[in-house]
Amino acid sequence: MKSTSTGVLPAEGGLGDHPLLAVEDLHVEFRTRAGVVRAVNGVTYSVGPGETLAVLGESGSGKSVTAQAIMGILDMPPAVIPKGEIRFRGTDLLKLSEEARTQVRGQRIAMIFQDALSALNPVFTVGWQISEMFRVHRGMSKGEAMKKAVELMDRVRIPAAKQRVHDYPHQFSGGMRQRIMIAMSIALDPEVLIADEPTTALDVTVQAQIMELLAELQRESQMGLILITHDLGVVADVADKIAVMYAGRIVEHAPVHDIYRRPAHPYTKGLLESIPRVDLKGQDLYAISGLPPNLLELPTGCSFHPRCPYRQDNCVTDVPPLHTISGTRGSACHYWREVVDGERQ
Amino acid sequence: MGRYVIRRLIQAIPVLLGATLLIFLIVFALPGDPIAAMFGDKRPDAAVAAVLREQYHLNDPLLVQYWYYISGVLFHGDFGVNFSDIPVSEIMAGKFQVTLNLALTALTMEAVIGVGLGLWAALRRGKATDTMILASTLLLISVPTLVTGFVLQLLLGVKLKQWTGLDIFPVAGTFAGLRSYLLPGFVLAGTSIAYLTRLTRTSLAETLRADYIRTATAKGLSRRRVIGRHGLRNALIPLVTFLGADLGNLMGGAVITERIFNLQGIGNQLFTSVYLREQPVVVGIVTALVLIYILANLVVDLLYAVLDPRIRYE
Numbered sequence: 001m002k003s004t005s006t007g008v009l010p011a012e013g014g015l016g017d018h019p020l021l022a023v024e025d026l027h028v029e030f031r032t033r034a035g036v037v038r039a040v041n042g043v044t045y046s047v048g049p050g051e052t053l054a055v056l057g058e059s060g061s062g063k064s065v066t067a068q069a070i071m072g073i074l075d076m077p078p079a080v081i082p083k084g085e086i087r088f089r090g091t092d093l094l095k096l097s098e099e100a101r102t103q104v105r106g107q108r109i110a111m112i113f114q115d116a117l118s119a120l121n122p123v124f125t126v127g128w129q130i131s132e133m134f135r136v137h138r139g140m141s142k143g144e145a146m147k148k149a150v151e152l153m154d155r156v157r158i159p160a161a162k163q164r165v166h167d168y169p170h171q172f173s174g175g176m177r178q179r180i181m182i183a184m185s186i187a188l189d190p191e192v193l194i195a196d197e198p199t200t201a202l203d204v205t206v207q208a209q210i211m212e213l214l215a216e217l218q219r220e221s222q223m224g225l226i227l228i229t230h231d232l233g234v235v236a237d238v239a240d241k242i243a244v245m246y247a248g249r250i251v252e253h254a255p256v257h258d259i260y261r262r263p264a265h266p267y268t269k270g271l272l273e274s275i276p277r278v279d280l281k282g283q284d285l286y287a288i289s290g291l292p293p294n295l296l297e298l299p300t301g302c303s304f305h306p307r308c309p310y311r312q313d314n315c316v317t318d319v320p321p322l323h324t325i326s327g328t329r330g331s332a333c334h335y336w337r338e339v340v341d342g343e344r345q
Numbered sequence: 346m347g348r349y350v351i352r353r354l355i356q357a358i359p360v361l362l363g364a365t366l367l368i369f370l371i372v373f374a375l376p377g378d379p380i381a382a383m384f385g386d387k388r389p390d391a392a393v394a395a396v397l398r399e400q401y402h403l404n405d406p407l408l409v410q411y412w413y414y415i416s417g418v419l420f421h422g423d424f425g426v427n428f429s430d431i432p433v434s435e436i437m438a439g440k441f442q443v444t445l446n447l448a449l450t451a452l453t454m455e456a457v458i459g460v461g462l463g464l465w466a467a468l469r470r471g472k473a474t475d476t477m478i479l480a481s482t483l484l485l486i487s488v489p490t491l492v493t494g495f496v497l498q499l500l501l502g503v504k505l506k507q508w509t510g511l512d513i514f515p516v517a518g519t520f521a522g523l524r525s526y527l528l529p530g531f532v533l534a535g536t537s538i539a540y541l542t543r544l545t546r547t548s549l550a551e552t553l554r555a556d557y558i559r560t561a562t563a564k565g566l567s568r569r570r571v572i573g574r575h576g577l578r579n580a581l582i583p584l585v586t587f588l589g590a591d592l593g594n595l596m597g598g599a600v601i602t603e604r605i606f607n608l609q610g611i612g613n614q615l616f617t618s619v620y621l622r623e624q625p626v627v628v629g630i631v632t633a634l635v636l637i638y639i640l641a642n643l644v645v646d647l648l649y650a651v652l653d654p655r656i657r658y659e
């Protein structure tokens with residue numbers, strides 16, 4: 001790997017040996033008055049062109065913070081990245097100058113946020129906000145850019161786009177607003193799209209439509225999609241691989257079907273078992289006991305040990321490494337074999 | 346929107362009537378006799394006083410007097426005459442110009458200095474600049490106009506000339522044209538500048554924490570554009586409201602400043618007229634001020650809808 005100097009933009013065109021986007025041993029801390037919050041503690045994942053990586057985890061697991069670190073939109077300070085790399089086409093984004101990062105942001109790596117109502121600026125029309133991408137980054141005239149905005153709104157299937165381009169965000173329904181957010185993010189054909197809980201704020205029926213739209217756009221443009229969610233139901237249909245996060249670590253990663261069939265980490269297993277199922281109607285719903293860890297004082301050893309039904313003595317003292325299960329799978333559990341076997345019974 | 350404006354103007358009528366009646370009653374309740382005041386130290390002749398009383402309807406019941414007055418204002422645009430038979434509108438006209446000049450100077454300073462300092466503080470939050478700006482606004486708020494007025498008049502109006510020979514700020518009066526409004530304008534705007542600075546700082550800081558600012562950053566926009574377009578445009582909304590409402594305050598609150606700098610504005614006139622029990626002049630000035638208040642508030646409300654598309658008037 002050649003080291004990159006600041007200001008050099010990642011190459012375009014062929015990928016060579018490099019993955020499209022690879023996060024490696026990323027650490028993010030928030031240095032607050034109350035102490036150091038270790039939000040991300042050594043996350044490693046990657047996504048290729050046309051591939052969908054689902055990052056799964058409950059609130060506070062560090063999945064959003066990782067995404068914001070990739071985008072470079074963390075408030076620094078209080079956030080600090082003491083260690084790790086974020087390689088985009090082989091270039092470590094963390095080593096780039098701020099100007100160079102601004103060139104990557106939005107144009108080559110784009111992001112969709114959870115609540116489109118608060119994520120869109122209330123005082124500008126949606127057309128203005130979408131066309132801003134073309135005006136600022138492509139130097140288009142107002143008229144041209146506006147035409148592009150209408151095209152994009154058509155592409156994300158907003159009815160009567162030509163008229164609605166002059167409306168304000170609050171005049172749209174939740175689903176339509178998220179479509180606008182999507183239109184804005186794909187405006188400049190980014191190579192990577194990060195969707196941070198894009199459907200959490202929406203009705204179930206609308207959720208499916210939005211996921212379908214994302215999948216379709218991805219097929220058309222071959223962008224790498226990082227889908228951040230806490231909803232296992234959303235993941236199954238669209239994701240190629242899953243990374244499960246807990247307390248700022250990836251505790252399990254695997255191709256999507258392997259995880260559903262045979263989870264190799266007690267936390268993943270707990271998550272899967274806590275999904276309500278029609279065939280188990282009437283029975284008590286399983287819940288993972290205990291609470292998510294306090295990031296100010298992470299438990300010793302494996303962060304999950306206070307809540308883990310498979311706990312042994314060494315879990316309290318030794319941090320489990322990410323064991324390789326197969327070429328594409330890994331689990332950060334000392335007893336992953338028992339977990340996998342347990343699922344068989 | 347048109348209907349909204351009309352409705353607001355109709356709503357202003359009872360406000361105007363109520364305000365004038367209240368002022369009328371208060372001035373009437375002041376101790377002292379206006380006819381006696383006309384004669385200064387001398388004791389007026391009883392017969393002459395009686396004729397004058399009759400002429401100015403002073404013997405009629407209070408509400409009848411009010412009716413004479415308000416019907417004149419409403420139907421003839423006639424604010425009446427003072428006890429020297431000079432039309433009140435004539436007295437007010439020139440004085441309003443002076444006060445308006447003063448208020449607009451103050452408002453401009455307020456907008457430029459207040460918003461400027463506020464933005465600066467917001468962008469340097471927690472740093473020395475921020476702390477210093479906050480401390481000086483606190484000072485400005487705590488010290489009364491009476492003190493800042495005389496101190497600045499002495500330092501910038503008198504001493505600056507003595508020490509450096511530079512004649513920038515006239516000590517008093519309006520002989521130097523717009524330049525003579527700079528110092529009194531600042532004194533008048535003082536506390537407002539401080540409040541607006543703090544409001545701006547809070548408003549921008551609040552706005553910069555919003556989700557859409559994060560979105561704007563994620564769009565790959567420069568920090569300048571993120572703050573300047575996306576942030577400022579939203580942070581501006583409460584500031585415009587404050588500025589609009591403050592125009593009325595500045596016009597009505599200029600009494601002390603106008604006395605200190607001897608500006609012949611309505612504040613000064615109001616002081617004199619209250620002193621002389623010139624009921625029609627006092628009521629006339631206050632009525633005009635109430636009108637300005639109402640109009641300024643209406644303009645603010647309409648501006649609000651322009652600045653924030655989420656607000657709609659039906």
